[in-house]
Amino acid sequence: MSWREEKPGSNHLSGANLMFPADDARLDLTDVFAFLAPDNPARCIVILDTNPFATGSEFHPDAVYRINVDNDDDALTDVAISAVFSSPTGGQQTATVYLTTGEQAKQPEALGEGIIEAAPVSFGREPEIVQAGPYRFFVGLRSDPFFADIEGVLHEFQWTGQDAFGDKNVFSIVIETPNDVLGPNPTIGVWAQILLRRNGELVPIDRGGHPSLTAFFNADDAKEEYNARQPADDRAGYLELWSQVLQKLGGYSAEDATDALGVVLPDILRFDRSKAAAYPNGRTLTDDAFDARLALVSNGKIPGDNIGTHTDLLAGFPYLGTPHPTAPQEH
Numbered sequence: 001m002s003w004r005e006e007k008p009g010s011n012h013l014s015g016a017n018l019m020f021p022a023d024d025a026r027l028d029l030t031d032v033f034a035f036l037a038p039d040n041p042a043r044c045i046v047i048l049d050t051n052p053f054a055t056g057s058e059f060h061p062d063a064v065y066r067i068n069v070d071n072d073d074d075a076l077t078d079v080a081i082s083a084v085f086s087s088p089t090g091g092q093q094t095a096t097v098y099l100t101t102g103e104q105a106k107q108p109e110a111l112g113e114g115i116i117e118a119a120p121v122s123f124g125r126e127p128e129i130v131q132a133g134p135y136r137f138f139v140g141l142r143s144d145p146f147f148a149d150i151e152g153v154l155h156e157f158q159w160t161g162q163d164a165f166g167d168k169n170v171f172s173i174v175i176e177t178p179n180d181v182l183g184p185n186p187t188i189g190v191w192a193q194i195l196l197r198r199n200g201e202l203v204p205i206d207r208g209g210h211p212s213l214t215a216f217f218n219a220d221d222a223k224e225e226y227n228a229r230q231p232a233d234d235r236a237g238y239l240e241l242w243s244q245v246l247q248k249l250g251g252y253s254a255e256d257a258t259d260a261l262g263v264v265l266p267d268i269l270r271f272d273r274s275k276a277a278a279y280p281n282g283r284t285l286t287d288d289a290f291d292a293r294l295a296l297v298s299n300g301k302i303p304g305d306n307i308g309t310h311t312d313l314l315a316g317f318p319y320l321g322t323p324h325p326t327a328p329q330e331h
Contacts, residue, residue, distance in 0.1 A: 020052075020055075021194075021205045021206040021223075021224070021227055022196060022205050024060065024196075024205075025051050025052065025053075025055035025056050026050065026051055026056050026058065026059060026060040026063065026171075027050075027060055027063060027194050027196060027205045027206055028050060028051060028052055028194075028206060029048065029049070029050055029192055029193075029194050029206040029207065029208055030049040030050060030051070030052050030144070030146065030170055031047070031048075031049040031145070031146055031170075031211060032046075032047065032048055032049075032067075032190060032191065032192045032208060032209055032211075032269055032283070033045070033046070033047040033049075033145075033282075033283045033284065033285060034046050034047075034188075034190045034269055034271045034277065034282040034283060035271075035277035035282050035283065035284045035285075036179075036273060036276075036277060037176055037317075038315075038316075039316075041273075042178065042179055043176055043177065043178055043179060044176070044177055044178075044179050044182055044273065045174065045175070045176050045317075045319070046067050046081070046174075046175055046177070046190060047172060047173070047174045047285075047318075047319070047320070048065060048067055048172070048173040048192045049142075049144070049145075049146075049170040049171070049172050049173075049320075050065065050170060050171045050172070050173070050194065051170055051171040052144070052168070052170065053144075053168050053169070054141060054168070054169035054170060054171060054323075057088070057091075057123070058085070058088045058093055058121075059083075059085040059093065059095070059121065059139070059171060060085065060194075060196065061084075061085050061086060061087040061088070061093075062196060062197045063084075063085070063194055063195060063196050063197070063205075064082050064083070064084055064108065064109070064110050064193075064194070064195045064197075064202060065082065065083045065084075065085075065173055065192075065194055066080055066081070066082045066083075066108075066110075066192065066193045066194070066195065067080065067081040067082075067173075067175070067190065067191075067192055068080055068105075068190070068191050068192065068193060069081075069182050069183065069188050069189065069190055070188065070189035070190075070268060071182060071183025071184070071185055071187075071188050071189075072183075072185070073187070073189070074232070075189070075230075075231045075232040075234075075266045075268060076106060076232055077105045077106050078101065078102070078105055078183060079099070079100070079101050079105055079181070079182055079183060080098075080099075080100040080101075080105040080112075081097060081098070081099055081100075081115075081175060081177075082097065082098045082100065082109075082110035082111075083095045083096070083097045083110075083116075083139065083173055084096055084098075084110050085121070086118075091123065092120070092121075093120075093121040093123075094118040094119060094120055094121065095116065095118075095119045095121060095137075095139045095173075096110075096114060096116060096117055096118060096119070097114070097115050097116035097119070097135075097137060097175070098110040098111060098112050098113065098114055098115065099112050099113045099115045099181070100112035100113075108193075108195050108202040108204070109202060115132060115133065115135050116130060116132050116135060116137045117132070119132075119137055119139060120140075121139050121140045122138065122139065122140025122141060123140060123141055124141075124323075125322050125323055127140065127142075127318050128140065129317060129318065134177065134178050134181075135175060135176065135177055136175070136176035136317055137174070137175050137176075138172070138173075138174040138317065138318035139171075139172065139173050139174070140171065140172065141169055141170075141171055141172075141323045142169065142170060142171075142172045142318070142320035142321060142322070142323055143168075143169055143170075143310065143312050143320055143321030143322060143323055143324055144165045144168040144169055144170040145285040145310055145313065145320055145321070146165045146211070146289075146290075147163050147165055147166065147288075147290070147307045147308065147309060147310055148163065148164060148165065148290035148305060148307055149161065149162060149163065149164065149305035149306070149307050150164040151164065152305055153305075157302055157303075159305050159306055161306065161307075163307045163310075166310065167324050168324065169323045169324050170320075172318065172320055174317070174318040174319065174320070176317060179273060186272055186273045186274040187270060187271065187272045187273070187274075188270075188271050188273065189209070189231075189268035189269065189270050189271070190209060190268065190269045190271060190282075191207060191208060191209030191231055191267060191268045191269060192207065192208060192209070193206070193207040194206045194207070203228075204227065204228045204229075205227060205228075206227045207227055207229075207231075207267070208267055209231070209266075209267045209268045209269035210263075210264045210267055210268075210269055210280070210289075211279075211283075211289040211290070211293060212289065212290060212293040213264055213267060213293075214226055214227075216245070216249075216293065216297050217238070217241075217242045217245050222241075226238075231266035231267050231268050232266065233266075234265045234266035234267055235265050235266060238265060239258065239261060239265055242257075242261055242265065243257040243258055243261060244257075245297070246260060246261070246296075246297065246299070249297050249298060250296075250297055250298050250299030250301065251299055251301075252299055256299075260296060260299075263280050263296075264280075264296070269282065269283060270282075279292055280292070285309075285310075285313055285319055285320065286309040286313070288304065288307075288309075290305065290307075291304035291305065
């Protein structure tokens, strides 16, 4: 794989040939963020962004949008927060959210306690925020917080100064929850999945915890399989292959490549909540995750792209900026 063979975003366009998984933008996971609430360190914010460039005008009504939490370091789900959506009617759509714990959380279905009922999806500029018991929730269109000079990557790292995502939108799911809901241990692991119901069965379509992995590490013919697998299988399935990528692109020794990949395999975003979030310990909206990924794949040889944090972020919930005026196209 040469640099020119990929156009890496975060997890944007994570299907083969720079396509949406299952050829449906609504099912394309773009980013996962996890950090403590700025105004209350006893509460945790988790964000699942989908639908790069906000193609379409809805969340998929036959999908489950799922945040997985591992709180005992076995790369298996101990807590799941799952959102399912109504069929859109007259430009309106609602979300219902379930909290699932224990062995039941390892099943793909949205099961357990309904913690958010019929929350409105915000398609306009102002966020419609729902408070339900101890949970705060938002779902809808927002400004994409990811930032990177993608054109510079395609031109042998001659940086253009252009942020490919500076005027783009995504569809976001944002939840604020008490820390103890996610587990008693300070350190948790977070990753997201999007699953689609086909012939009565939920099929995994996209997944990820860390940004910009599949773009750099997986060839086109490997992406669909990767998206369908579980993190618990990652080290066995990908450590050797990804080590070869690092040896080729970054000049790593085999031993150093294995050590470097320990941060991102399995593909679970670890977050020690006793410390401030800063990628790869959790991930905030201002972390330069793309520079971190460039440093990983190049063994520190490629300088950062000099693209800064987006300036439209909100100080308070749901934190992501106001959507850009370009209206999404009909799906």
